[in-house]
Amino acid sequence: MMRRKKEEISAEERLYVASQWQLMGRKFKKHKLAIFGGVVLGIFYLVAIFCEFFSPQDIYKGYTQYIYCPPQRIRFFDEKGFHFRSFVYGFKRTRDPKSLRRIYTEDKTKKYPIYLFVRGDKYKLWNLFEADIHLFGVKEGVMFLFGTDKLGRDLFSRDLYAARISLSIGLVGVAISFILGSILGGISGYYGGVADMIIQRITEFLLCIPTIPLWMGLSAALPPEWSPIKVYFGIIIILSLRGWCGLARVVRGKLLELREEDFAMAAKIAGATDEMIITRHLLPSVLSYLIVNLTLAIPWMILGETSLSFLGLGLRAPIVSWGVLLKNAQNVRTVTMHPWLLIPGLFVIIVVLTFNFLGDGLRDAADPYK
Amino acid sequence: MIITLLVVSVVAFLIIQLPPGDFMTSYIVQLQAGGEQVQEEQVAALRKQYGLDLPIYLQYFKWAWDMLHGDFGRAFSWNRPVSELIAERLPLTVVISLFALIFTYVMAIPIGIYSATHQYSIADYTFTVVGFAGLATPNFLFALILMFLFYRYFGLSVGGLFSPQYLRAGWSIDKFIDMLKHLPVPIIVIGTAGTAGLIRVMRGCLLDELRKQYVITARAKGVSERTLIFKYPVRIALNPIISTIGWTLPIIVSGETITAIVLNLPTVGPLLFGALLSQDMYLAGSTIMLLSFLTVIGTLISDILLVWMDPRIRYEKREES
Numbered sequence: 001m002m003r004r005k006k007e008e009i010s011a012e013e014r015l016y017v018a019s020q021w022q023l024m025g026r027k028f029k030k031h032k033l034a035i036f037g038g039v040v041l042g043i044f045y046l047v048a049i050f051c052e053f054f055s056p057q058d059i060y061k062g063y064t065q066y067i068y069c070p071p072q073r074i075r076f077f078d079e080k081g082f083h084f085r086s087f088v089y090g091f092k093r094t095r096d097p098k099s100l101r102r103i104y105t106e107d108k109t110k111k112y113p114i115y116l117f118v119r120g121d122k123y124k125l126w127n128l129f130e131a132d133i134h135l136f137g138v139k140e141g142v143m144f145l146f147g148t149d150k151l152g153r154d155l156f157s158r159d160l161y162a163a164r165i166s167l168s169i170g171l172v173g174v175a176i177s178f179i180l181g182s183i184l185g186g187i188s189g190y191y192g193g194v195a196d197m198i199i200q201r202i203t204e205f206l207l208c209i210p211t212i213p214l215w216m217g218l219s220a221a222l223p224p225e226w227s228p229i230k231v232y233f234g235i236i237i238i239l240s241l242r243g244w245c246g247l248a249r250v251v252r253g254k255l256l257e258l259r260e261e262d263f264a265m266a267a268k269i270a271g272a273t274d275e276m277i278i279t280r281h282l283l284p285s286v287l288s289y290l291i292v293n294l295t296l297a298i299p300w301m302i303l304g305e306t307s308l309s310f311l312g313l314g315l316r317a318p319i320v321s322w323g324v325l326l327k328n329a330q331n332v333r334t335v336t337m338h339p340w341l342l343i344p345g346l347f348v349i350i351v352v353l354t355f356n357f358l359g360d361g362l363r364d365a366a367d368p369y370k
Numbered sequence: 371m372i373i374t375l376l377v378v379s380v381v382a383f384l385i386i387q388l389p390p391g392d393f394m395t396s397y398i399v400q401l402q403a404g405g406e407q408v409q410e411e412q413v414a415a416l417r418k419q420y421g422l423d424l425p426i427y428l429q430y431f432k433w434a435w436d437m438l439h440g441d442f443g444r445a446f447s448w449n450r451p452v453s454e455l456i457a458e459r460l461p462l463t464v465v466i467s468l469f470a471l472i473f474t475y476v477m478a479i480p481i482g483i484y485s486a487t488h489q490y491s492i493a494d495y496t497f498t499v500v501g502f503a504g505l506a507t508p509n510f511l512f513a514l515i516l517m518f519l520f521y522r523y524f525g526l527s528v529g530g531l532f533s534p535q536y537l538r539a540g541w542s543i544d545k546f547i548d549m550l551k552h553l554p555v556p557i558i559v560i561g562t563a564g565t566a567g568l569i570r571v572m573r574g575c576l577l578d579e580l581r582k583q584y585v586i587t588a589r590a591k592g593v594s595e596r597t598l599i600f601k602y603p604v605r606i607a608l609n610p611i612i613s614t615i616g617w618t619l620p621i622i623v624s625g626e627t628i629t630a631i632v633l634n635l636p637t638v639g640p641l642l643f644g645a646l647l648s649q650d651m652y653l654a655g656s657t658i659m660l661l662s663f664l665t666v667i668g669t670l671i672s673d674i675l676l677v678w679m680d681p682r683i684r685y686e687k688r689e690e691s
Contacts, residue, residue: 205377208669209662212624213642217385217658220646303508307628310510311643326510330632332517339518345511352506 024288027365034361037354044351048163055157056137056145058121059320063142063152065093069104071147071155071340074114087113088143101337112138147340149328158320159344165321167351169236169305170298176240178294181247188248189255190278196252203245211242215304219313228319235314239304243297250293254286288366295359299352306348322348374666379437382659383430433655442656452656455641460660463626463637466556467664470622471615473561474568479611481565482572483604489577501566509625513559513632520555556633560625564618571614575607612679615672619665627661 028034047054063069072088090110094103118137124130137143146155188196218238222231258264259282267277308314309323310330317324322344328334329341398413436442442452481501485494504512579585580603588598630639638657645653 201373205374208374208620208666209378209381210620210623210627210665212627213658213661214381214385216627216642216646217382217654220649220654221385299506307508307510310508311628311631313646329514332514332521335514335518336521342511342514342518345508345514348508348511349503349506353502356502356506 024365028361031361031364033357034364037357037361040350040354041358044163044347044354045167047160048167051160051164052123052126053131053133054135055154055160056118056120056134056143057154057157058123059153059158059161060318061121061153063148063154065152066091066104066142066144066148067150067152068102068338069144069148069152070338072144074145078108078111085113085115087111088138090142112140112143114138114143146343147338149325149341155325155340155343158325159322159347162320162322162325162344163347165232165315165319166302166305166323166348169232169239169321170301170355173236173240173243173301174294174298176236177243177247177297178290180240180244182251182290184244185248185251186255186278189252190259190274190282192256199248200252203248206242206245209242211304212307214242215239215308216311216313219308228316231316232319235305235308236301239301243301246297247290247293250289251286254289255282258282258285288362292359292363292366295355295362299355302348302355303352375663378662378666379434379659380430382655382662383433385655385658387426387429433652437656442652448650448653452653455653456638456656456660459636459638459641462635463630463639463661464664466553466560466630466635466637467619467622467626469553469557470560470564470626471618473557474564474618474622475611477561477565478568479572479608482569482607483576483599485569485573486576486580486607487599497569501569504562505566507562509559509563509629510632512562513555513629516555516559517633556626556629556635559629559633560622563625564621567621568611568614568618571610572607575610576603579603579607609676609679612672612676615668615675619668619672623661623665 069091072091074086074088076082076084076086078087088111089106089108090112091104092107094105095101096103114136115138116136117133118139119132120134120137122130122132144154144156146159149155149158184199188199215238218241219235222234226234264277264281267281272280305314305321306323306326309321310326312327315321315324325344326342326348329338329345335342440453442456448455481497485497488494507515580599582603585598585603588602589595593601626637627639627642629635630637631643634640638661642654642657642661644650645657
C-alpha cells in the first residue's frame with residue numbers, strides 16, 4: 001500500500017516534499033562544470049592518497065646519468081606500426097661541444113615497453129604496508145614522463161607525492177579554519193555584544209593586512225631546526241590564521257539573519273533552549289553556506305603554501321610539495337632550458353580552478369529556493 | 371583606525387621577535403666566518419647601541435617611539451637607515467599598485483557589464499573561464515610564464531623595471547619612458563589576480579539590478595538600451611565594486627610583493643624578502659608595517675569614496691545617530 005502510494009506521487013509533488021538537501025542535490029547536478037570539477041578533484045585526491053602506488057619510481061632515487069632529462073613520450077607507434085603495448089624510447093646523451101650542456105636525443109634502437117602492475121622500487125604505503133607493486137612502469141631502462149630534475153630524480157613521481165602534501169595542506173588548513181571560524185563566528189553572531197565587537201575588530205584587522213607579506217614574515221619566523229613535519233603543521237597554522245576570518249564573517253552574518261527568522265522565534269516561544277536552537281535549527285541552516293565557503297577557501301590555502309614554498313619560506317627539502325618543486329624553476333634561464341620544471345604549476349592551476357568550479361556549483365545549490 | 375594601525379605595529383614587531391636569536395647572532399656568525407675576532411665587550415656594546423639588551427616590551431616602545439619620529443631604525447644588512455631604503459622603493463611600489471588597481475577596474479567593469487548584458491553568450495562564458503584561470507594561476511607562476519614566453523619568442527628579458535643603462539642614472543624623461551616600457555608585464559600579472567573576482571561581483575550586481583522593475587518600466591517607456599543601462603543600473607552596481615577596494619587592495623599588495631620578487635623589481639617586495647632571509651628585524655618589521663598601513667589607508671579612502679558615490683549610506687548613518 002505504502003509503496004504504491006510513493007509511485008503515485010508526481011514529479012511536481014515530489015519537489016514539494018523533497019528535503020532541503022534533496023533540493024540542493026538536484027540543483028547541484030544541473031551544474032555541469034561543478035560536477036566536472038568534483039570528478040577531477042576526486043581523481044586528484046585518489047592519486048594523492050595512493051601516490052606510492054601510482055608513481056612509477058622512488059622519489060629520492062637520483063639517476064646521475066639522467067640529469068635534467070626532458071620528458072619522454074609514451075608511444076604506441078614505431079617504424080613497424082601500432083603496438084598494443086605502449087613503450088618509451090631510451091635516450092642518447094651527448095654534450096654540446098661549445099656550452100658543454102647535456103643534450104638528450106631519443107634513441108630509437110632502445111625500446112622500453114610499459115607494463116601495468118609492475119614490480120619496482122620498494123615503498124611503504126602510508127608508512128605502514130610494505131610493497132613494491134606500481135600501477136605502471138618499465139622493467140628495464142628508464143621512464144621519465146615529466147623529465148628529471150637537477151639530481152636526476154623522476155619528476156612524475158615527485159609530482160604525485162607533492163600532490164599529497166599540497167592537497168592535504170588545503171584540507172587540514174580548512175579543518176582548522178572551520179573550527180576557529182565556526183566557534184568565533186557563532187559566538188559573535190548568536191550572542192552579539194562585547195564578544196561580537198572584539199571578534200569583529202580582529203577579523204577586520206586580519207582581512208586588511210596583505211596576506212603574502214604577513215605569511216612571509218610568520219613563516220620566516222619558524223625555527224630552521226624544526227623537523228619537516230613540524231614545519232608542515234607550522235605552515236598550515238600560519239595559513240589558517242587568516243583563513244578563519246572569512247568563515248567567521250559568513251557564520252556571523254547568517255546567524256544574525258537567521259536569529260530573527262520566524263522559525264527561530266517559534267522555537268524560542270515553544271520553549272527551546274539556546275543550545276537546542278543553535279544545534280537543531282540554526283547550524284543546519286548555516287551548514288550549506290559553510291561547506292561552500294570551505295570549498296572556496298581550500299584553493300587559497302593551496303596557493304598560499306605554493307607561493308611560500310616557491311620563495312623558500314614554506315616547506316623545505318625532504319618534503320615535496322608543488323611549491324617546493326616549483327622552487328627549482330625560479331629564474332628564467334632554468335625555465336627556458338628545462339620548461340618541464342613548470343609542470344607542477346599546471347597542477348596547481350588545475351586544482352585551484354576545479355575547486356572554484358566546484359565551489360561555484362555548491363554556492364548555487366546552497367540556496368535551492370532561489 | 372588608529373587602533374588598527376597600533377595593532378598592526380604590534381604584530382609587525384612580534385613577527386620580528388619570533389625567530390630565536392636576533393640580528394646580532396647572525397651578524398657575529400657573519401663576522402666570524404669572515405675571519406674576524408669578535409670580542410665579548412664589542413658585542414655587548416653593539417647590543418646596547420641597538421637596544422637589543424632591553425626587555426621586549428621596552429624594545430617595542432623604543433621602536434614605536436622612534437618610528438613616530440620618522441626613525442625606522444637601521445637595516446643591519448645594508449648598513450643604512452631603514453627609512454632611506456624604504457623611501458627609495460616605496461614610491462615605485464605605490465605607483466605599480468595603483469596602476470594594477472586601475473588595470474583591474476578598467477578590465478573588470480566593462481567586462482562585467484558586457485557579461486551581464488549578454489548573459490550566457492559565448493563571450494560571457496569565455497570571460498568567465500579566462501577570469502577563473504587568472505584567479506587560479508598564482509602570481510609568481512604567471513610572471514614566470516610571461517617571462518619565459520617573452521624570452522623564448524621575443525628574446526626579451528622582462529625582469530626589472532629599468533634597462534641596465536638607466537639603472538644608476540638619475541630620473542630623466544628617457545628613464546621614465548624606459549620604465550613605462552617595463553611596466554605592462556608586472557601590472558598585467560598583478561592586476562589579473564583581482565580582476566576575476568571583480569568581474570563576478572560586477573556581473574552579479576548588474577544582473578540583480580537589471581531584473582528590477584524600474585528597468586522594465588524604463589524599457590517600456592522606450593528609453594534607449596544604452597542610456598537605460600548606463601544611467602542607473604551600472605551606477606548602482608558600481609557601489610559594491612568600490613566597497614570591494616577593501617579586499618582588492620590587500621590582494622594587489624601581496625601580489626605585488628611576490629611578483630616583484632620573481633621579476634626582480636626595485637620595489638618593497640624583494641626588500642622584505644631579503645630582510646626576512648637575513649633576519650634584518652627593523653627592515654622587515656617596518657616593511658610589513660608600512661605595507662599594512664598603506665592598505666588600511668587605502669581601505670579608508672575607499673570608504674570615503676563610497677559615501678561620496680552613494681549618498682544613501684550617509685543618510686542611513688545619520689538616521690541611526
